[in-house]
Amino acid sequence: MTKTMLIVMDSVGIGALPDAHLYGDEGSNTLVHIAEAVKGLKLPNLARLGLGKITDIPGVPGDVMALGGYGRMAELSKGKDTTTGHWELSGILTRDPMPTFPQGFPPEIITAFEKLIKRKVLGNKVASGTEIIKELGEEHMRTGFPIVYTSADSVFQIAAHEEVIPLPELYEMCKKARSLLTGPWAVGRVIARPFAGRPGDFTRTANRHDYSLLPPEPTVLDALKSKGEEVIAVGKIYDIFAGQGLTRSFPTKSNNEGMEKTLELWGQLKSGLIFTNLVEFDATYGHRNNPVGYAKALEEMDAQLKDVIEAVAEDGWLFITADHGNDPTTASTDHSREYVPLLVYGKGVKRDVNLGTRRTFADVAATLSELYHLDYTCVGESFLPELLHGNEQK
Missing domain, CATH: 3.40.720.10 (Alkaline Phosphatase, subunit A)
Known part of the structure; x- marks a missing residue:
């Protein structure tokens, strides 16, 4: 024992x-x-x-x-x-290091993801999570398009306001991204990055979820x-x-x-x-x-x-x-x-x-x-x- x-x-x-x-x-x-x-x-x-x-x-x-x-x-x-x-x-x-995307994800990934979720995405670049919601949060709230971004790590991150894309829907988007990101695109983690608040005062919530x-x-x-x-x-x-x-x-x-x-x-x-x-x-x-x-x-x-x-x-x-x-x-x-x-x-x-x-x-x-x-x-x-x-x- x-x-x-x-x-x-x-x-x-x-x-x-x-x-x-x-x-x-x-x-x-x-x-x-x-x-x-x-x-x-x-x-x-x-x-x-x-x-x-x-x-x-x-x-x-x-x-x-x-x-x-x-x-x-x-x-x-x-x-x-x-x-x-x-x-x-x-x-x-x-x-072999997991793939990273310093120039953002290639068009074939983004196009395939947009087809899976039946809507466009915003962002698609390397960014700080807190900065990108400052930059694109208001547009996200207006359009309902999720924000996709990455970092120096092997991650595909999806940010969404909890009142615009409810958590269950955001998590489902992440599962679809995870199913897509295989082979040479097999990032280490797909991460749900929900946030709350209003333009000028957005904050990330504790409802993050990782899909490894x-x-x-x-x-x-x-x-x-x-x-x-x-x-x-x-x-x-x-x-x-x-x-x-x-x-x-x-x-x-x-x-x-x-x-x-x-x-x-x-x-x-x-x-x-x-x-x-x-x-x-x-x-x-x-x-x-x-x-x-x-x-x-x-x-x-x-x-x-x-x-x-x-x-x-x-x-x-x-x-x-x-x-x-x-x-x-x-x-x-x-x-x-x-x-x-x-x-x-x-x-x-x-x-x-x-x-x-x-x-x-x-x-x-x-x-x-x-x-x-x-x-x-x-x-x-x-x-x-x-x-x-x-x-x-x-």
């Missing part, structure tokens, strides 16, 4: 990868630059887990004895998007489920994996709700995995270049982490990591190609274990496989022996 909590702090990167220049992200460092922007972060619970020992982060002490293991992981897959990062955490390596590709091969989640373990999704995990490998799902609309739901489910879980994504770091602060808001969100999550650590100490394991970066202090509003933190705590785990720099996020999947005695292998290497039998307690 093994209980594990895997929390993904969406976009909380910890320094540019060696190949970051190939993605236009040289010099990015989400955590450190946020800390510098606010003159120091107050993250006492993440510090207890060893966050400040991975790299120098203003305000986060690095001279504490970590409760468990700490390190950082490199992304071996090609890309820097949410789907690629989460898939690699679960054991899948993306060797199915994982191309089994993940460690599938192996857990096949063994009869619970695999519970919190936040947008269900969307990222298109439901594959999961037994239950609980969508959330904020980091706070995600942490509360995770802790609530932990108290009910007998054995298995709770896989949580905290999306607000990325969606609300990273993409909007708001380091102050990002810092506040980190500190709020850290405060909730105190109860999580106490709960896990009794009978389980805690993994905390991220899926990519999104440095809010750079000119870009897109994800950044970064290392991600790795913090591990649990019953029987040695204290203050430096897990170093892992070559792939898939080390998490390999560790889960060994922890649960699964018949599952991937490109990752388990760090379980280091946590249980490795470095002597310092």
Whole structure:
């Protein structure tokens, strides 16, 4: 009977990868630059887990004895998007980057989509989600045409006012787009981006919904489920994996709700995995270049982490990591190609274990496989022996 909590702090990167220049992200460092922007972060619970020992982060002490293991992981897959990062955490390596459309989608895609939804579209370009509704929201309300746009990531996004195109209709449009976007057009995610308000005061609502590709091969989640373990999704995990490998799902609309739901489910879980994504770091602060808001969100999550650590100490394991970066202090509003933190705590785990720099996020999947005695292998290497039998307690 093994209980594990895997929390993904969406976009909380910890320094540019060696190949970051190939993605236009040289010099990015989400955590450190946020800390510098606010003159120091107050993250006492993440510090207890060893966050400040991975790299120098203003305000986060690095001279504490970590409760468990700490390190950082490199992304071996090609890309820097949410789907690629989460898939690699679960054991899948993306060797060819998912297609992007820096000039907008080609006419054959747009024409085919317009035929499917029986109306024209607006936009069809790379844009910030908040800016494009400022630009085209009024025209959208007048015409009823949905706004289609993309970003540096592999996404097909559809924005619509909830009073103009009701949510069920918007979601149906996304499903039609998902069925269309296959083969060379197979973007990682189709995303519903509903908004509300009036011209000059539009705001995106919390009713976003993602439609991802199915994982191309089994993940460690599938192996857990096949063994009869619970695999519970919190936040947008269900969307990222298109439901594959999961037994239950609980969508959330904020980091706070995600942490509360995770802790609530932990108290009910007998054995298995709770896989949580905290999306607000990325969606609300990273993409909007708001380091102050990002810092506040980190500190709020850290405060909730105190109860999580106490709960896990009794009978389980805690993994905390991220899926990519999104440095809010750079000119870009897109994800950044970064290392991600790795913090591990649990019953029987040695204290203050430096897990170093892992070559792939898939080390998490390999560790889960060994922890649960699964018949599952991937490109990752388990760090379980280091946590249980490795470095002597310092």
